Amino acid sequence: MKTNKIIKVAIASNNYIYNLGIKTILSVIGIKPELFEINTTKELRNLIIERDSPIYLIINEDIFNSNLEQELYKVKNLASDCPLLLFKNNQTKICHSMACISYDENQREILRKLEDFFFSNDVNKKTESSILSERELDILKEVALGLSNKEIAEKLFISINTVITHRKNITEKLGIKTIAGLTIYAILNGIINPKQVNNN
Amino acid sequence: MKQKILFTTKSKMADVIHTNYGLIPIISRFGIEFGFGNKTIEEVCSDKSINVWFVLEIINSYHNDNYFPEKKLQDFSTKLIIDYLSNTHSYYLDNKIIEIQDYINEMELAASIHNLQNIKLLNDFFSEYREELKQHLGKEDKLIFPYIKNLEKISESGKITKEIVDQIKENSIEKYEKTHDNLEVKLSDLKNLIIKFIPPVLCPEICQKLLIELFRLESDLQNHANIEEKVLIPKVKLLEKKILKQSENK
Secondary structure (H helix, E strand, O other): OOOOOOOEEEEEOOOHHHHHHHHHHHHHOOOOOEEEEEOOHHHHHHHHHHOOOOOEEEEEHHHOOOOHHHHHHHHHHHOOOOOEEEEEOOOOOOOOOOEEEEOOOOHHHHHHHHHHHHHHOOOOHHHHHHHOOHHHHHHHHHHHOOOOHHHHHHHHOOOHHHHHHHHHHHHHHHOOOOHHHHHHHHHHOOOOOHHHHHHO | OOOOOOOOOOOEHHHHHHHOHHHHHHHHHOOOOOOOOOOEHHHHHHHOOOOHHHHHHHHHHHHOOOOOOHHHHHOOOHHHHHHHHHHHHHHHHHHHHHHHHHHHHHHHHHOOHHHHHHHHHHHHHHHHHHHHHHHHHHHHHHHHHHHHHHHHHHHHHOOOOHHHHHHHHHOOHHHHHHHOOOOHHHHHHHHHHHHHHOOOOOOHHHHHHHHHHHHHHHHHHHHHHHHHHHHHHHHHHHHHHHHHHHHHHO
16 A cells, blocks of 8 residues: 555455454455444445545445345445455356455465455555646646647746746656656556547 | 775686676676686686776776776777677667566566556557667667778778768767767656556566666666767767868878
8 A cells, every 4th residue: 555544444244254354364465444344235335425535345245135236336336436346156247347256266366356456446546646736737747648848838828937847846756757757657647548648 | 885896807707796796797798608717807808809908997887886987998999899889789689678578568467457557558668668779779780880980990091081071070970979868767767657656566576577677777778878978979089080180181
């Protein structure tokens, strides 16, 4: 995890042994979250509605009574900012884009998937890009889109010298000098959309 | 950085490698192979008929960051310097670049769905760099080095042609020096993207190897550029001046 902020994790399941297992694995991969243990879809729903920041949801299929796919869809809609991981029977079929772990997977796979779940869905990512100031982000966006200093100055109603100063600061803060490198940084942090680059 | 003791012609070749294993690729560029027993640098070089003083200066300049004997290196023939630089070029293109590319490809194969796009971006970035490097080194091998060799030949024989005088006047090495771009900047960006910004990958071992190779290549390129800019180019400028002067005296 990039920041030291305590993350929130909800474990939703009816199975006591399973809950205990997940908690153990979390401590194995070094995650000490603020933990919510939930047994019913109603509790899950309430937790999601009342959240003030994203929660990592680790949901066991056993809390859903019927129509798994539809129930999951509802959860996803309510909690679009929350990463979701489903534990399921290997016979259960769900949409491919859903992150999930089957009971019969081995230790290595399970650890890998859980680590991946936490590390690649960093909900604190936004604070990361605050390395740069708002204005620097504006400038970086235009640089990444391929605009020259002069064009940026005209577009943002500032002098070329100001643009140059901002660019110098951006490079110093990030340690990245070339336009190609800055473009990648901008894409990684969602400052620009990769499609925009192709159009230019 | 700590001051490092310089090697002498009497240093044992094996000690050189034991002291600084980073020199392994450097000695192989001179065609020096392992199995040198207790021979000194001097003995190994004389077996291979290589100029020991040149080898020594190059080894020391790589070994000690504060040591760069421009004047001493300028005393060597341009042919010796160019042969060394050409060997270094093929070392970059045929070994290092391919090795680094393989690591990035492996990382892409092992990437999770969430990280795949990011690794692909790195891969594109490196491909672009690879092309630039190829062009840069290719231009030196095909245009600049032959030009310099020709200059030296003419200067030695004294047969100065109008063509060469025109070439010096229109396309002197100074013109090239101005466009000699820095090859390390993009590498440094690539390193920082990996170290600071790409989310952790699922294959940390490969990522570590990749980073170590990037650091090595960067410092190798730095030394390489120093030899070109501080040794070769000043030598060529002198040659050009000499030829122009001779042509005026005719």
